[in-house]
Amino acid sequence: MRQLNNEEQTENRKGQGTDHENQTAQENAAQGARPVRPVRRKGIIESIWDFFASVPVGITIIALLTVGSTLGTIYPQENAIPSPNPEFYYFDTYGKLGEIYFRLGLSHTYTTWWYLTLVLLLAISLVIVSIDRGVPLYKSLKNQPVARKVLAIRGDRLYASKEAAGEEEMNRLGEALKKRRYKIRTEQGALLAEKGRLPRFGAYVIHIGLLIIIAGVFTRLIPGWYYTDMVWIKEGERVPVKELGFSLQNNGFELEYYDQQQTRVKKYETDVAVYEGDQEVAIKHLIVNDPLIYENTYIFQNSFDPSPMFKDGEIQLLDKATQKPLGTFHFDFEDPQPEYKVGDYTLKVVNYYPDIRVDKDMGIYTNSREPYNPGIQFDISGPGFAEPSRQWMMPMAPFVEQMLGAEYKFSLKFQQVDVFHMTGLKLNRDLGIPIVYTGCGVTLWGLVLVFYFQHRRVWARLEDGVLHVGGHTNKNWLGMNKEFNRALSVIDVEPVKFKKK
Amino acid sequence: MEKRTDLSKVVTVVILLLASVGILWAVFNFQNDEVVKLELGGPAPDFTLQTLDGKMASLSDYKGKVVLVNFWASWCQPCREEMPAIEQAYETYKDQGLVVLGVNLKEKTVPVQGFVDNYKLTFPILMDTDNAVAIDLYKVKPIPTSFFIDREGNLVQKADFPMTFEYIENTVKPLLDAGR
Amino acid sequence: MMMQLSGFFFGTAFFSYLAAAILYIVGVTGRKMKVESKEKATFWTKWGYIVMVIGVSSQAIAIITRWVYGGFAPVSNMFEYMSFWVFTIMLAFVVINAFYKVHVLGAFVAPVGLTILAYASVFPRDVKPLIPALQSYWLSIHVTTAALGEGILTISFAAGLMYLLVVTDVSGKSRAAKFLEFTIYLFFTLVAFILLATGFRGAGYEFLAGANTGSQLLYRMPPLAGPSGTDLGSLTTMAGIPLPLIETPGWMHGTNAPVGFNTVIWTIIGSLVLYGVLRLIARKPLVRVISKWVQGLDAEMLDELSYRAVAIGYPVFTLGALVFAMIWAQEAWGSYWSWDPKETWALITWLYYTAYLHLRLRRGWEGTKTAWMAVAGFVVILFLLVGVNLVISGLHSYAT
Known part of the structure; x- marks a missing residue:
């Protein structure tokens, strides 16, 4: 490594020289920037380069990213809060500190300008460091001489020698090392055996892998490469996803709990269909952990609305006094009719609140569009009644009559009611995923190279009938030591032990 | 090298x-x-919707009048809050050429009819059954959102908050006076 | 049947670890140690190692039988996950010790593992069926690999701590000695918390504050700190003392903040008492007691071992806690990265050890500096595994 550092320095010194071609390139670079004195231009590029190539700078960027990332975990990020209004949510939930958190932009830490800038600085640093160190390393290993000075070989941590040896012994040693998958190069009276040169570049492989991951993440900026959305679909409903040009239909939703109290969900599954226009193009029984993939778009069973909604039901009309049934009618909670006829009786829907609330100050109103808690007000008229009888009916509040202290003339009974749930599907189209996964693969490969493989070299040199053999590895000296001794046993050299640093 | x-x-x-x-x-x-914001100052995008009583109505039908387009829903509390003010403004200025179009977001006829009866609304209610007008055309984010359109059919002002009678009056008066 | 077997082997493992911890500590504190060669295993530590192997094997059986019983890898809740982490720590120790023969390491690893295991037992231990999000083979792949990585990194902490104890002059009042003493105190904080949590839970203590109001708070330790706005002494009594003694500050806004704050107070009091008692027994800073155990150990070897554990654990951690996590998240949540706190803390841990490796390999940091980093790394891992679940909730909150 020390040798390499020298070489790096020469590389850098070479860069100081001036020549015409460079200047033009830098002039191009400087265009659009503020004018700089010609002499200084070279210095700027050089100092930018040296800045990013420096290890302390790289470590500082990593440290800043580490600290920055922790800031984003203090309170939930905006994408994870159960409210569409972050400006109120943080204050309401976390008080003054929450307010400050929101004001500082920490409620979306990972998309702030400074966090993204840090990521990009890291990327620049990864590129420059890899070129700055990787290229000279590649060159020096490519151009390494076969013959080293005997003095240098003697100084190796692994060293052995054989008296009265010749080319024959050296070749036998070469053969033995070849069997151990070393690549052999020979010159007159000198031999270089090398294996695992690639692991020396492991760190740069990791850097490249990380760069691929970062690139894969940023591909979402390319129009059409990234789209994500959450759609809520009621049973039987079809919802268009305009951005992707298809519709999703919920053909049935199943929900099951492990226990009677409904505290632990066992499964929730949707029969989903994809429509292009009126054409059904894909169907799947969607379960968690198993998405439907349609034209690069992943459709996930993500969640569901735990509160059931009323779908439809049969309502029976009775004379309250005699409890005599007068007939039944079908009621659709999603889209009721203005009027229902039961025998001789007419039920006019005066008011319908799909999700009724009764409040002292705000009166009667609906809290949402969906029939979670329907409230219907009927005007019932028929034979024997001069005035229509106005009365409420609420399936969730069967004793509404008593609650209001009213005296109704009729009873209204639900006979069978269908409830249904809304399924929550997540859509995700991210064409960058294969790139990110490739980056992960490359990174892991690099890690394996760095930590589990070694670069081993053995040099042999004949001088005055003595074969000098030196060995070097970048790690795992014990393993190298064994291999060294085994190879040397072929030419009857006693085992040696590597020198401590 | x-x-x-x-x-x-x-x-x-x-x-x-x-x-x-x-x-x-x-x-x-x-x-x-x-x-994406809707540009104020330009011509208001035209649309045609079914009214609560089943007729068809277009924005262009009201050319030459000052139009207040109000996007609302019965489940939205601030919408309910501003409704009386809108009704009052409509009754006060309809003779001078003010039209209010209450565009309901995706609700069904029966609950909307009940709401209109309770609040005694007299201006036309238009049913935006798939939110196409509200979201795609007028880029409405929160409701209530109201747009004021002058006699030439240009968008003049947008209000994405519950309006008071005074606010409507102050906005509408100059529009009504102009182009007389 | 399977469950009883699992419970039996789990108990065996627990007591094996306990026995191993005792054997190791006696081994390193005993007189023999000073006479014999330090590198050589004494009678006690040799048996400690054997008992440790027995413990690891029993826990392996306990995990497998529980797996068979539940039909899924037993890493789905806090108890299962933390005991699995202990398993990986002990396993990593058993394997590494087979190569490096640093028996004294056991005197550190065994008590740490035992403490975590005791803490794991505080959580509910029954096998609960899986919620849909966890019904995936990725559960076993992701969690076991991540835990293995974390287990190996924990060994780095133990070796780093030992290194510091060897090289630091603890007789004086140097800053390093004080920091070390503080680190030891922190360990006893953990122990105190576990003792208190287990104790009160064992006694079945529960107190429901604000039972007839909208905001109920379930205290599992007597409420020394009441919800803000409560009159002091108005809630309940403990041994005749009216509680609460103090009010939770108003700026602690979370729903369960008073309970958390109360637990913190109990833990601080408990740790001070525990530390005080031990200090009285030892009659000197505890760091001096413990540093005696490691005297004469090869510091360079410990330094190397600490680094080696990072070198092995880091790739495993990357694979398990980041790459596998991303693939599963993509399949289950529809996004490979959601900045969920657990995910983010895995990234933070990774960045931390990335900095460690660069400092060590490129800046030549060695010895004390990296040893302190390895010790602090344990705090990061501890927060990743436990702190995130207790303090921050997120997508991973079903793991509790």
Whole structure:
């Protein structure tokens, strides 16, 4: 490594020289920037380069990213809060500190300008460091001489020698090392055996892998490469996803709990269909952990609305006094009719609140569009009644009559009611995923190279009938030591032990 | 050799810096892109919807009048709050040429009819059954949102908060006076 | 049947670890140690190692039988996950010790593992069926690999701590000695918390504050700190003392903040008492007691071992806690990265050890500096595994 550092320095010194071609390139670079004195231009590029190539700078960027990332975990990020209004949510939930958190932009830490800038600085640093160190390393290993000075070989941590040896012994040693998958190069009276040169570049492989991951993440900026959305679909409903040009239909939703109290969900599954226009193009029984993939778009069973909604039901009309049934009618909670006829009786829907609330100050109103808690007000008229009888009916509040202290003339009974749930599907189209996964693969490969493989070299040199053999590895000296001794046993050299640093 | 090394350094640094600036620019442009706003001052996009009583109505039917388009829903509390003010303004200025179009978002006829009866609304209610007018055409984010359209059919003002009678009056009066 | 077997082997493992911890500590504190060669295993530590192997094997059986019983890898809740982490720590120790023969390491690893295991037992231990999000083979792949990585990184902490104890002059009042003493105190904080949590839970203590109001708070330790706005002494009594003694500050806004704050107070009091008692028994800073155990150990070897554990654990951690996590998240949540706190803390841990490796390999940091980093790394891992679940909730909150 020390040798390499020298070489790096020469590389850098070479860069100081001036020549015409460079200047033009830098002039191009400087265009659009503020004018700089010609002499200084070279210095700027050089100092930018040296800045990013420096290890302390790289470590500082990593440290800043580490600290920055922790800031984003203090309170939930905006994408994870159960409210569409972050400006109120943080204050309401976390008080003054929450307010400050929101004001500082920490409620979306990972998309702030400074966090993204840090990521990009890291990327620049990864590129420059890899070129700055990787290229000279590649060159020096490519151009390494076969013959080293005997003095240098003697100084190796692994060293052995054989008296009265010749080319024959050296070749036998070469053969033995070849069997151990070393690549052999020979010159007159000198031999270089090398294996695992690639692991020396492991760190740069990791850097490249990380760069691929970062690139894969940023591909979402390319129009059409990234789209994500959450759609809520009621049973039987079809919802268009305009951005992707298809519709999703919920053909049935199943929900099951492990226990009677409904505290632990066992499964929730949707029969989903994809429509292009009126054409059904894909169907799947969607379960968690198993998405439907349609034209690069992943459709996930993500969640569901735990509160059931009323779908439809049969309502029976009775004379309250005699409890005599007068007939039944079908009621659709999603889209009721203005009027229902039961025998001789007419039920006019005066008011319908799909999700009724009764409040002292705000009166009667609906809290949402969906029939979670329907409230219907009927005007019932028929034979024997001069005035229509106005009365409420609420399936969730069967004793509404008593609650209001009213005296109704009729009873209204639900006979069978269908409830249904809304399924929550997540859509995700991210064409960058294969790139990110490739980056992960490359990174892991690099890690394996760095930590589990070694670069081993053995040099042999004949001088005055003595074969000098030196060995070097970048790690795992014990393993190298064994291999060294085994190879040397072929030419009857006693085992040696590597020198401590 | 020397030339190449140095040139490649320059090129690398320049490309990296340009790419980073480009990415940052794209990220923030991308984020802003999501908020598409409707330009005020231009002509109001025309639309045709079914009314609560089953007729068809278009914005262009009311050319030459001052139109207040109000997007609302019965489950929205601030919408309920401003309704009486809108009704009052409509009754006060309809003779001078004010039209109110109450565009309901995706609700069904029966609950809307009940709501209209309870609040004694007299202006036309239009049923935006798939939110196409509200979201695609008028880029409505929160409701209530109201648009004021002058006699020439241009969008003059937008209010994305519950309005008071005074607010409507102050906005509508100059529009009614203009083009007389 | 399977469950009883699992419970039996789990108990065996627990007591084996306990026995191993005792054997190791006696081994390193005993007189023999000073006479014999330090590198050589004494009678006690040799048996400690054997008992440790028995413990690891029993826990392996306990995990497998529980797996068979539940039909899924037993890493789905806090108890299962933390005991699995202990398993990986002990396993990593058993394997590494087979190569490096640093028996004294056991005197550190065994008590740490035992403490975590005791803490794991505080959580509910029954096998609960899986919620849909966890019904995936990725559960076993992701969690076991991540835990293995974390287990190996924990060994780095133990070796780093030992290194510091060897090289630091603890007789004086140097800053390093004080920091070390503080680190030891922190360990006893953990122990105190576990003792208190287990104790009160064992006694079945529960107190429901604000039972007839909208905001109910379930205290599992007597409420020394009441919800803000409560009159002091108005809630309940403990041994005749009216509680609460103090009010939770108003700026602690979370729903369960008073309970958390109360637990913190109990833990601080408990740790001070525990530390005080031990200090009285030892009659000197505890760091001096413990540093005696490691005297004469090869510091360079410990340094190397600490680094080696990071070198092995880091790739495993990357694979398990980041790459596998991303693939599963993509399949289950529809996004490979959601900045969920657990995910983010895995990234933070990774960045932390990335900095460690660069400092060590490129800046030549060695010895004390990296040893302190390895010790602090344990705090990061501890927060990743436990702190995130207790303090921050997120997508991973079903793991509790």
